[in-house]
Amino acid sequence: MDWLEEELKRALAREEPPPGFEFRVWRRLKKTFPRWLAAAAALLLVAGGAEAWHWHQGRMASRQVMLAMRLAGEKLNLVQTHLRRQGR
Amino acid sequence: MSALARTVEPGCDLASLMREHRSMVFSIAYHFLHDRDTADEIAQEVFLSLHRNLAALESPAHAMFWLRKVAVQRSIDASRRRRRWPQVGLDAVAEPAASAQPGDPMLGKTLRRLLATLPETPRMAMVLRYQEDLGPTEIAEAMGIPVATVKSHIQRSLALLREKLERRGVGRP
Secondary structure, three states: OOHHHHHHHHHOOOOOOOOOHHHHHHHHHHHOOOHHHHHHHHHHHHHHHHHHHHHHHHHHHHHHHHHHHHHHHHHHHHHHHHHHHHHO | OOHHHHOOOOOOOHHHHHHHHHHHHHHHHHHHHOOHHHHHHHHHHHHHHHHHHHHHOOOHHHHHHHHHHHHHHHHHHHHHHHOOOOOOOHHHOOOOOOOOOOOOHHHHHHHHHHHHOOOHHHHHHHHHHHOOOOOHHHHHHHHOOOHHHHHHHHHHHHHHHHHHHHHOOOOOO
């Protein structure tokens, strides 16, 4: 090993992390959200979202049917009135 | 279940592994990234990841190999994400004193700054070679690259550093 390699070994000697390193790791470990809980929450969110979407779609369809029936009723009334007038 | 998780022998739990290997993990990130705060953050993430994977590790030696490999990967990822390393060329690095002696802190500092200007792969190979005293085969395993590539990177990096330093009168016969 020549002088440059010796200098590199000296320059790259291992160093300790800043004080309190282990405490910081343990603190982060305690904060870690359990994976299964995160997965369950995500699943609930997706299922709830799908359910809400279906409910919304059903409500929209129901409104459209009611509107169609109201429009058809009005038309029928118009036709009936017209027929009565013709019959006189 | 692995031996490490089945019987928690002295020296095989997270606290012991952290005590034993924290300087290795931190220094790989620090010497590669040249940034203490980021190196501290990466070292913490490496040990958090170790905690999640403890059951898969077969022995303390396996744990050390795993820690080294993950520290290498996380450091390279951080470098790619941030791209904040000195973008100056080798010529822009401050010249060391011409009469630098072995162990001169200024020469060490200059060497670290010169290393920081190398591309990622040769830089990491140099860190593992001279910080961890690893051979080309071990470096290749840790970095997931061919042994020939490691040898080539180390030779070229040494030649480049030597040329820059000797041109400034730092080289010793």
